[in-house]
Amino acid sequence: MADIEFIKNLSGHSGCGLKLYRSENMLFVRKDSGNPGYNRRLKKQCIKQQRFRLGGVKTPEVLGCGQKNGLFYFDMEFLNGVTLAEYMNCIKIKEINHLISLLFKSLPLASSQNNPRANKIFHNKIAGLRQSIGKTDALAAKALQKLEEYDYSNIPASYCCGDLTLENIILSEDKQVYLIDFLDSFYNSWMIDVAKLLQDLELRWSYRHSKIDFNLNMRLAVAREALIENISEFSDGCQMLLSIYHLLLLNVLRIYPYAKDAVTAEFLQNAVFRVLQIIADMENQK
Numbered sequence: 001m002a003d004i005e006f007i008k009n010l011s012g013h014s015g016c017g018l019k020l021y022r023s024e025n026m027l028f029v030r031k032d033s034g035n036p037g038y039n040r041r042l043k044k045q046c047i048k049q050q051r052f053r054l055g056g057v058k059t060p061e062v063l064g065c066g067q068k069n070g071l072f073y074f075d076m077e078f079l080n081g082v083t084l085a086e087y088m089n090c091i092k093i094k095e096i097n098h099l100i101s102l103l104f105k106s107l108p109l110a111s112s113q114n115n116p117r118a119n120k121i122f123h124n125k126i127a128g129l130r131q132s133i134g135k136t137d138a139l140a141a142k143a144l145q146k147l148e149e150y151d152y153s154n155i156p157a158s159y160c161c162g163d164l165t166l167e168n169i170i171l172s173e174d175k176q177v178y179l180i181d182f183l184d185s186f187y188n189s190w191m192i193d194v195a196k197l198l199q200d201l202e203l204r205w206s207y208r209h210s211k212i213d214f215n216l217n218m219r220l221a222v223a224r225e226a227l228i229e230n231i232s233e234f235s236d237g238c239q240m241l242l243s244i245y246h247l248l249l250l251n252v253l254r255i256y257p258y259a260k261d262a263v264t265a266e267f268l269q270n271a272v273f274r275v276l277q278i279i280a281d282m283e284n285q286k
């Protein structure tokens, strides 16, 4: 590659380095692993981004990869745009349905398949979680019990982005939807992606450190409704939703051991309480 000029750091939370560079008048983003222990995961992320194929949405083109100072890195196209987390502050209400439907319809529901090992994989994961959370927290214990009682046999296996939060969706200037920041999940299912979307639309995870005003709150609520509506169109939509909320509960509990600040710890408590309540309401309506 020709000479590259450092422009600025971009922000991320995962500990990965994200830097904007210019080379021959073209901007690009370099993402590095931050520490050698993360090299393997970032390499997988890079491969996942290169192989990404979902209709209707895109991902930044991977321009190259390598290793520098013991850290794996990859270079990708720079997107001139905003994250959906930011865009939700000003999105036109009538645009929300279209955007959420586009995202939902891009998920590989049609090619998903039943996995006979699904229930075992989930119960193993939950058993591991019980070990790391311990018995001190009564609410977490209640949530763990709820998760242990559920049957995960019907969670279909399919391609999964792995971390589909609003911060990992970018809208480019020309209104194209891009997904970034792919993760490998212990189980790959489009339902896990929907649960991650709900982590923001229902629980406001990406906004936990900021103030949510009336406008944003309303837009997030409309987006949540739109997502639920897309799922409810299926004949087994209620069952799908019940499974998705269990996946959301599992996701929130998985963050528990990593909560580093008081705001996140409080967020997680409230989130577990809320999701347990939603699940109880759904079960009562059955």
Ligand SMILES: Nc1ncnc2c1ncn2[C@@H]1O[C@H](COP(=O)(O)OP(=O)(O)OP(=O)(O)O)[C@@H](O)[C@H]1O
Residues within 6 Å of the ligand: 010, 011, 012, 013, 014, 015, 016, 018, 029, 031, 060, 076, 077, 078, 079, 080, 081, 083, 167, 168, 180, 181
């Ligand atoms: N190709 C890109 N073009 C423009 N902006 C980007 C690009 N890649 C990342 N960003 C910006 O950097 C932010 C962090 O990127 P990314 O999500 O890949 O980092 P991370 O630290 O792995 O993630 P997280 O914060 O989700 O843990 C994004 O939300 C986005 O604002």
Ligand SMILES: [Mg+2]
Residues within 6 Å of the ligand: 012, 013, 167, 168, 181
């Ligand atoms: Mg991210």
